[in-house]
Amino acid sequence: MAGGNAIRGSRVGAGPMGEAERGDSAPRFQVSYYCASGHVTRPSFAAEAQVPESWDCPRCGLPANTDAENPPPPPKITPYKTHLAYVKERRTEAEAAQILEEAVTALRARRASGEIIY
Structure with a gap:
């Protein structure tokens, strides 16, 4: 099956002499x-x-x-941390309990005043 493409198999930029007319690499x-x-x-x-x-x-x-005897070690990959993991690094259990208690107290006070909380 003959195609209509006359330059099939040649490179763009290659002339009638091929690569030779371009010079040495x-x-x-x-x-x-x-x-x-x-x-x-x-x-x-x-x-x-x-x-x-x-x-x-x-x-x-x-x-x-380039040193065959001492190739560089693989880079250390740190595992993915969740938001909770970062929070636990910054706060102790006692501090977390205190913050939670303050938030619950504030929420109960807003509900007691009749504020609509979604």
Whole structure:
């Protein structure tokens, strides 16, 4: 089945000679990065580029560095805390009981005065 697309299979910008008329590509080198899971990543950098100290592993997402013997440890993940957990960090049980008692007293006083509370 022949399609009507005459440039099928070629790249945009590629001329009749292909990639050769564009010239040589810039000189590059590869750097190996190692993560705590044992993955090795080898991104390519331009010869004059500054190499970063760390790189994120594309397979597991952990940080990686160039030291194969001592890869960086996985970051500590703090568990999700609820609002109640943060309140319990700031208040003791005695303070909570006192605040609750004040709120209940104020609510009863408003009800006794005839105020409509929803």
